[in-house]
Amino acid sequence: xxxxxxxxxxxxxxxxxxxxxxxxxxxxxxxxxxxxxxxxxxxxxxxxxxxxxxxxxxxxxxxxxxxxxxxxxxxxxxxxxxxxxxxxxxxxxxxxxxxxxxxxxxxxxxxxxxxxxxxxxxxxxxxxxxxxxxxxxxxxxxxxxxxxxxxxxxxxxxxxxxxxxxx
Numbered sequence: 595x596x597x598x599x600x601x602x603x604x605x606x607x608x609x610x611x612x613x614x615x616x617x618x619x620x621x622x623x624x625x626x627x628x629x630x631x632x633x634x635x636x637x638x639x640x641x642x643x644x645x646x647x648x649x650x651x652x653x654x655x656x657x658x659x660x661x662x663x664x665x666x667x668x669x670x671x672x673x674x675x676x677x678x679x680x681x682x683x684x685x686x687x688x689x690x691x692x693x694x695x696x697x698x699x700x701x702x703x704x705x706x707x708x709x710x711x712x713x714x715x716x717x718x719x720x721x722x723x724x725x726x727x728x729x730x731x732x733x734x735x736x737x738x739x740x741x742x743x744x745x746x747x748x749x750x751x752x753x754x755x756x757x758x759x760x761x
Contacts, residue, residue, distance in 0.1 A: 600662060600747055602628060603637035603655040605648070607668035607677045608727065612642040620666045623729045627736050628664075631744075636660065643668050648680035656684065656720035661747050663720060664736070667727035669712040677724050678711045685715030685722060689746075692723055692739060699738035700731060707731070719750045 604624050610616040618640055625635050637655055641647045648668070655663045668677030682688075692714035700707025712724035712735070723739065725732040748754045 600633035696735035
């Protein structure tokens with residue numbers, strides 16, 4: 595585990611959940627996994643599939659000092675799936691290996707995981723990661739990252755260098 599106290603946000607992008615027409619089951623799966631890792635969800639939001647609203651929420655969450663923001667939803671090929679574009683609007687540096695790792699893990703369950711357009715990147719000292727909108731896809735994707743996220747968050751917090759040496 596990381597020596598960094600991980601405070602994170604969960605942002606769900608879903609027209610139906612934002613309207614109250616569908617419960618957000620995926621956020622519960624994410625919360626379960628991060629709490630098992632000893633991390634605390636301190637900000638949770640649901641917004642419609644709207645690029646400007648997703649980007650505004652991401653900016654606010656990252657700029658409030660969270661270590662990690664996990665999004666769920668909007669990473670597919672549908673016309674309203676705009677979470678990767680909103681994420682690209684706010685990150686300063688991409689971390690493409692995380693998206694690659696999630697797609698690789700997902701392809702073990704379904705070839706459709708290759709269609710995910712999920713991004714990951716850094717804004718300030720906050721890591722933002724797009725997860726799929728389905729509970730199963732989000733679980734598989736987040737589980738694939740749990741081994742590397744602690745180190746990434748320690749580096750972003752300035753606790754260690756990329757090589758693992760104390761900063």
